[in-house]
Amino acid sequence: MGYSLVRFAQPGNEQEHLGLLVDGRIKKLEGQINSIIGDWSSWEGELDRMVSSGATDDWLDAQTVTLLAPVQPAQIIQAGANYRTHVIDLAVSHKKEGEDEAEVRAATALVMDKRAQEGLPYFFIGLPAAVAGPDEELELPHYSKTHDWELELAAVIGKRAFRLTPEQALEHVFGYTIVNDITTRDLVFRKDMPAIGTDWYRGKNAPGFLPTGPWLVPAKFVEDPQDLTVQLKLNGRIMQDESTADMIFTVAQLVSHASWNMPLMPGDLVLTGSPSGNGAHWGRLLRDGDVMEGSITGLGTQNVPCRDEVR
Structure with a gap:
C-alpha cells in the first residue's frame, strides 16, 4: 500500500x-x-x-x-520553457503581425526538437520564503494585474547530488510533490534594461507564490514521472491538462543538469516546468475571488483561493 x-x-x-x-x-x-x-x-x-x-x-x-507545504527546501531550482506544446503556444502568442500561425508552430516545433537533442535546460532560482501551503490563500500583490498560474511537477532531492549523469539522477530523487509557480507577467522582462533580459526575482518570488503540496510521495510509489497528468482548474474550468511526457527534458535530465553547477541537498526542489494552458495563453489572468484547483496523478490536489492585497 x-x-x-x-x-x-x-x-x-x-x-x-x-x-x-x-x-x-x-x-x-x-x-x-x-x-x-x-x-x-x-x-x-x-x-x-x-x-x-x-x-x-x-x-x-x-x-x-x-x-x-510538505517540504522545507533550502534551494529551489526551477526549469523554464520545458514543455514542447507550451513553448510552441508562447511562440504563437508573440508572433509578428502577418505571420502565419501554422508556419510559426511548425518552425518552433523544429527548434524544440533540436533543443531536446542538442540543447540544455534553462534554469533559474526560486526563494524558499515564497513556499506556501496547498490550500493557503494567495494574496495578489497590488502592484500588478498580471499574476498567472504555472502548475508543475516538483522532484524532491533525497541525497546529496553533485555532477550526476541522467542515468544516476533518479536514484537521488526522494519523491515528488506539486508546486504552482505563480508569475507576475509584466515584471518578468525589464523594460528599463532590456539588454539584461528577465527578472525572475521580482516576477516570481512574492509571498505565497509557490503553493506546494499537499503530499510528498516517495519515488517508489511513482512508477514513471514521465507519465503523469498535470491539471489545473480555475473556478472549475480546466485550463492546464497535459502529460509530463510533453517535457522537452525529462526529470532525470533536469536533476542531472541542475546538479552540475551546485550540489543539491536533501529536501531541495527541482521544478520541472509548466505545461501549456497558462493564463497568458487564455488571455485570463488571476483575479480577486478566483480559486485554483491543481492536481497531478497520485500526488493529491491543492485548492488555492485568491484575493487582492489589502493595502
Whole structure:
C-alpha cells in the first residue's frame, strides 16, 4: 500500500507536525522532514511496517487538520520553457503581425526538437520564503494585474547530488510533490534594461507564490514521472491538462543538469516546468475571488483561493 508524508497543524495550535498519510488518515511522526528525507534508509522500513500493520487507533482524520507545504527546501531550482506544446503556444502568442500561425508552430516545433537533442535546460532560482501551503490563500500583490498560474511537477532531492549523469539522477530523487509557480507577467522582462533580459526575482518570488503540496510521495510509489497528468482548474474550468511526457527534458535530465553547477541537498526542489494552458495563453489572468484547483496523478490536489492585497 502506498503512503505519503505531510506536514500539518491542528486546530487551535500553531505547532507544526510531520505525519504519515494513508487513505485519509495521518500518523504523527517525530522529527523534521529534511531529517527523514536525508536518513530515509533508517526510516523507510519503519514506515513500511506502520502501514502494513493496519493499526490506526491513534491516527488522525486528515480532514481535521490544516495541511502545510510538505517540504522545507533550502534551494529551489526551477526549469523554464520545458514543455514542447507550451513553448510552441508562447511562440504563437508573440508572433509578428502577418505571420502565419501554422508556419510559426511548425518552425518552433523544429527548434524544440533540436533543443531536446542538442540543447540544455534553462534554469533559474526560486526563494524558499515564497513556499506556501496547498490550500493557503494567495494574496495578489497590488502592484500588478498580471499574476498567472504555472502548475508543475516538483522532484524532491533525497541525497546529496553533485555532477550526476541522467542515468544516476533518479536514484537521488526522494519523491515528488506539486508546486504552482505563480508569475507576475509584466515584471518578468525589464523594460528599463532590456539588454539584461528577465527578472525572475521580482516576477516570481512574492509571498505565497509557490503553493506546494499537499503530499510528498516517495519515488517508489511513482512508477514513471514521465507519465503523469498535470491539471489545473480555475473556478472549475480546466485550463492546464497535459502529460509530463510533453517535457522537452525529462526529470532525470533536469536533476542531472541542475546538479552540475551546485550540489543539491536533501529536501531541495527541482521544478520541472509548466505545461501549456497558462493564463497568458487564455488571455485570463488571476483575479480577486478566483480559486485554483491543481492536481497531478497520485500526488493529491491543492485548492488555492485568491484575493487582492489589502493595502
